[in-house]
Structure formats: C-alpha cells, structure tokens
Amino acid sequence: MVNFETRIGDLRYKFPVSNASGVWCTREDELIEIAKSGAGAVVFKSMTLEPRQGNPEPRFFAGPNFSINSMGLPNLGVDYYCDVVGKMQHYRKPLVASIAGFSAEDFEELCRKVDKYPFHGIEVNLSCPNLVGKGIFAYDIPHALSIVRTLRGTTNKTLGVKLPPYNERAQVQQMAEGLLEAGIEFVTTMNSVPIGLDIDIESETKVIRPNGGMGGLGGPEILHSALGQVRLFYELTEGKIGIIGVGGVKSAEDVYKFILAGASSIQVGTVLAKRGPALFSEIKRDLTTLLNQKGVNDLQDKIGSVQAL
Ligand code: RRO
Numbered sequence: 307m308v309n310f311e312t313r314i315g316d317l318r319y320k321f322p323v324s325n326a327s328g329v330w331c332t333r334e335d336e337l338i339e340i341a342k343s344g345a346g347a348v349v350f351k352s353m354t355l356e357p358r359q360g361n362p363e364p365r366f367f368a369g370p371n372f373s374i375n376s377m378g379l380p381n382l383g384v385d386y387y388c389d390v391v392g393k394m395q396h397y398r399k400p401l402v403a404s405i406a407g408f409s410a411e412d413f414e415e416l417c418r419k420v421d422k423y424p425f426h427g428i429e430v431n432l433s434c435p436n437l438v439g440k441g442i443f444a445y446d447i448p449h450a451l452s453i454v455r456t457l458r459g460t461t462n463k464t465l466g467v468k469l470p471p472y473n474e475r476a477q478v479q480q481m482a483e484g485l486l487e488a489g490i491e492f493v494t495t496m497n498s499v500p501i502g503l504d505i506d507i508e509s510e511t512k513v514i515r516p517n518g519g520m521g522g523l524g525g526p527e528i529l530h531s532a533l534g535q536v537r538l539f540y541e542l543t544e545g546k547i548g549i550i551g552v553g554g555v556k557s558a559e560d561v562y563k564f565i566l567a568g569a570s571s572i573q574v575g576t577v578l579a580k581r582g583p584a585l586f587s588e589i590k591r592d593l594t595t596l597l598n599q600k601g602v603n604d605l606q607d608k609i610g611s612v613q614a615l
Pocket of ligand 1: 379497498
C-alpha cells in the first residue's frame, strides 16, 4: 500500500492531486462533482466581491495539447462560494478559496470574508492574465508582497499565492524571499502563460475573441516551464514553504515529476477540462502502479528529491 498523504499547513491531502482553480469549480454542482471524485482537494473558482459574467465568447479553446483561455474571471461572487463551502464539510477534503481582487483593498475585503467560512485555505490569485486593460499583480513584486503582508495580518488560515511564470531567476528570488518573510504557507505555481495565441488556418482567424484573441496558454505544452518554476521556488525557499505545482499535467508520470521537483500538491487544469473528474481516479491508479514499480512506499519522502546529474 502506497501512502499518498501530504500536508501544507491545514491542507491535509489524502491524495495530493486536485483541480486547478477555474476548471470544474464555478458552480455548486461542479464543486460537488470534484468533491465526490478521486480528487484530494477542491479548489474554488477565483472569486471576486461581486459576481462577474467574464469576457465575451468564444473565450476558451482546447487544442490537442494545449488550451487558450481569456475567461475574464467569470464567477458567482464571494457570497455564493461562502454559502456553498458551508455545505461541503462532510466530504472531508481540503476546501481552498481562490480570491481575486482588482486592488489591494479588494483583496483585503475578500480575505476578511472568506476567513469567516469553513475554507481550509486561501489561494490569493495574483496572476490572472486576462483582465482587459489591467496588468498582472505578481509582476509588480513589491506591490504584490505588500498585499500578501496585509493578508497575512488578516487571516490565520493556511495562506498561499498563485503566481504567473517568471522569466528571470532574480524575480523568483525576490518573490521567494518576500514570501518567506511574510510567513505564508504556500506558493501555487504557475498560472497560465500570458499572451498565448492560436490561429485556425482554414478560416485564418484567431480561436478566441476577447483581448485581441490572446489569452492564457495552458496544457501539456507548458509542463516543463511549470516544473522549472516549481523547482526554482523549492530551491530558493529551501523547502520552507509548501509548493503546489500546476501546469500541463496529464498523467501520473507528470504528477511524480512535480513531486520530485518539490511540489507537495499538484493541480490539473486543461486536461481536467478535457477528460472530466474521472481523471483523478485514473491518475491515482497509474501512480500506484508507478510507485509500486519503483518501490516507493511513502510519496511524502520523494518531495523535492530530484538529483542533479
Ligand atoms: O478567469 C480567467 O480568465 C483566468 C484566471 Br482568473 C486565471 O487566473 N487564469 C486563467 O488562465 N484564466
């Protein structure tokens, strides 16, 4: 029997693979489907203070090995999700709120609200790539860190940030140092890669409408960027902060790569959208086979253990 248990603060995973925020988690019925599936946690759609319709359609495109989205944060609003989470305790899985503000004040208000409800953790989304006319908070590192420090003073719940891909080690270093100082429990890396584009060569058109037809790139095509972000954060934080790996996961092998790179939990987005929540039990079955073949009894022992060549 393989022991799959891992832990980040109060997030106790019996199996450390869940949905990524945004996929299969906007409505109550979707959240409950994830809770009933083989997923080890339920991550909610990023919530704003008020409900939002999001960007005009078509706003999601699934290619063979990738997705492009410019959803624009469609969600039912923080009050809706606070109501839903109250009905989900009996599933006994970590329930993670994802909060998305348009200002530091929004983030603080969102954090105060969700703090009063039985979420086990809060993932602060500082990396939405699709807000027309707005930048990505996490690319202004000093401002992002000041938001994080304020939120740390607002909640004692397990707190983490969801980050975009960084192109330079120095940026990761600055972020990692600031997050360690702020005293949060986890980093989720990485969000979709900004400014992705696909073109239909028959019609010679872009495949989505909003934001000039460009949006966050996800799916297996970004796996290796995400693994690099996870590893760099793990090394620069010396394993002192939990890492949730996300980006391009399609299989048990990919999950195991994230574990070796330093992730304590893994989220699946694009491939979950394609295959549905039955995916989690399939990954668990395949990961069991893989770990048995390798003689690994306890997944926790392998976190971050990749060796240099
Ligand atoms: O809703 C979105 O457009 C969206 C969000 Br909030 C996010 O964080 N990442 C993404 O790819 N899409």
